[in-house]
Amino acid sequence: MADKTKLAFVRTFGCRANVSDGEKISGMLAALGYGFTRDMNAADLILFNTCAIRENAELKVFGNVGALIHLKRQKPDLLIVVCGCMVQQAHIADKLFKTYPFVNLIFGTHVLHKLPELLREVSQKKRVMNIDDSIHSVIEDLPIRRDTSTHADVPIMYGCDNYCTYCVVPYVRGRERSREPQDVLNEIRGLLRDGYRHITLLGQNVNSYKPSFAELLREIDVLECERGEFRVSFMTSHPKDLTRELIDTIADSKRVSHHLHLPIQSGSNGVLRAMNRGYTVEEYKSIVAYARERIPDISLTTDIIVGFPGESREDFEHTLSLLQDVRFDSAYTFIYSKREGTRAAEMPDTVNDETKSAWFTEMLGVLDGICETVYTRYVGKTLRVLCEGEGRTGQYAYSGRSREGVLVDFDSDDTDIPGKFVNVKIDKALKWAVTGIKE
Numbered sequence: 001m002a003d004k005t006k007l008a009f010v011r012t013f014g015c016r017a018n019v020s021d022g023e024k025i026s027g028m029l030a031a032l033g034y035g036f037t038r039d040m041n042a043a044d045l046i047l048f049n050t051c052a053i054r055e056n057a058e059l060k061v062f063g064n065v066g067a068l069i070h071l072k073r074q075k076p077d078l079l080i081v082v083c084g085c086m087v088q089q090a091h092i093a094d095k096l097f098k099t100y101p102f103v104n105l106i107f108g109t110h111v112l113h114k115l116p117e118l119l120r121e122v123s124q125k126k127r128v129m130n131i132d133d134s135i136h137s138v139i140e141d142l143p144i145r146r147d148t149s150t151h152a153d154v155p156i157m158y159g160c161d162n163y164c165t166y167c168v169v170p171y172v173r174g175r176e177r178s179r180e181p182q183d184v185l186n187e188i189r190g191l192l193r194d195g196y197r198h199i200t201l202l203g204q205n206v207n208s209y210k211p212s213f214a215e216l217l218r219e220i221d222v223l224e225c226e227r228g229e230f231r232v233s234f235m236t237s238h239p240k241d242l243t244r245e246l247i248d249t250i251a252d253s254k255r256v257s258h259h260l261h262l263p264i265q266s267g268s269n270g271v272l273r274a275m276n277r278g279y280t281v282e283e284y285k286s287i288v289a290y291a292r293e294r295i296p297d298i299s300l301t302t303d304i305i306v307g308f309p310g311e312s313r314e315d316f317e318h319t320l321s322l323l324q325d326v327r328f329d330s331a332y333t334f335i336y337s338k339r340e341g342t343r344a345a346e347m348p349d350t351v352n353d354e355t356k357s358a359w360f361t362e363m364l365g366v367l368d369g370i371c372e373t374v375y376t377r378y379v380g381k382t383l384r385v386l387c388e389g390e391g392r393t394g395q396y397a398y399s400g401r402s403r404e405g406v407l408v409d410f411d412s413d414d415t416d417i418p419g420k421f422v423n424v425k426i427d428k429a430l431k432w433a434v435t436g437i438k439e
């Protein structure tokens with residue numbers, strides 16, 4: 001009788017780069033013969049691919065891993081694996097290894113490609129920890145198991161050299177390194193052949209891709225796609241590296257999404273300096289003005305941190321007025337979280353937790369007011385929408401995304417449109433989406 005297929009439960013926390021790592025982890029597990037389950041109780045291997053960006057991300061993982069002790073008691077052969085950014089920090093990896101003796105394998109972001117080898121080691125030694133960070137090369141040709149069929153993420157560069165003072169990423173992801181343009185182009189060609197219609201290029205600072213991000217976009221834009229149209233988007237862009245050449249490239253392209261995710265972090269020049277962001281509010285606004293001039297329908301999203309060490313009420317009010325001024329399509333907002341080993345962790349934290357929460361709530365109120373009206377600019381227009389599937393709310397037949405990255409809920413009597421591009425006449429703006437009817 002054939003052996004029963006072993007089942008893996010893989011859970012990824014955090015950003016798209018981590019999700020992309022998760023797809024490679026699943027690809028390697030599939031190549032080892034694992035099947036997959038969404039039920040932890042049915043799994044032979046449980047893997048948590050973790051995030052370190054803020055403290056609550058880490059607390060969640062400690063909770064989740066701790067809760068596995070009961071399962072491990074019932075199933076002593078269960079393999080428990082923790083990997084990713086959180087355990088690339090030596091103090092956290094040590095703590096996890098000591099606190100949870102039932103964890104079999106801990107490995108960091110730099111040795112991801114060694115998973116098969118590490119699992120073999122575990123079968124001999126029972127417990128293994130490897131957070132070696134000496135490997136800086138880009139590893140190509142790992143198997144990838146994607147859960148999606150229309151949209152695929154393609155990392156084009158890894159790591160970060162910017163050392164924003166609050167951020168742990170340069171420590172856990174290492175130095176910036178770019179994939180070869182030919183490797184990126186070949187992967188995208190394969191995805192288009194497989195029927196993917198929307199490609200997102202990923203990088204912590206996607207626009208500092210070497211040798212040239214604008215050039216790479218231009219080469220992708222002219223790729224042939226037998227089945228017709230496709231779309232390419234990218235994230236995250238760093239304002240200090242956002243050139244006019246790149247904006248011109250987007251404006252002149254056929255396929256590049258009219259969307260920029262451009263984290264500003266703060267509306268105060270003093271705070272931006274303390275964050276080591278490398279631009280001023282004025283420089284940021286000037287590049288946004290150029291983008292809006294060249295690409296009038298562009299959508300602009302951002303990240304904001306509230307309660308950075310030393311931030312004053314006046315600094316915070318500068319952030320509020322910046323939000324009113326720029327009127328982002330949406331903003332992802334975070335309360336500052338102290339990360340051990342970063343420069344900001346050494347700065348005196350002058351804002352107490354209560355004030356941070358109050359400012360955070362106040363900012364959400366301001367953003368809510370902007371959101372109410374920001375999408376009205378699309379009402380009456382026709383947007384080109386890639387239909388991602390059935391309506392997400394049940395109120396409309398289908399949902400998809402426009403070239404601007406805007407979520408579009410729409411009706412149509414056609415039945416064969418998921419995975420296709422369609423024109424949708426927009427009749428209403430909601431807070432986070434627009435609605436309409438297929439033309």
Ligand code: 5AD
Nearest residue numbers: 166167263303304305334335336337
């Ligand atoms: N505290 C709060 N937010 C943070 N971010 C990064 N590091 C921290 C931190 N220590 C936010 C930034 C970044 C987004 C991905 O997470 O806004 O753009």
Ligand code: SF4
Nearest residue numbers: 160162163164167169
């Ligand atoms: Fe972190 Fe700054 Fe690098 Fe973004 S650019 S990953 S915020 S250090």
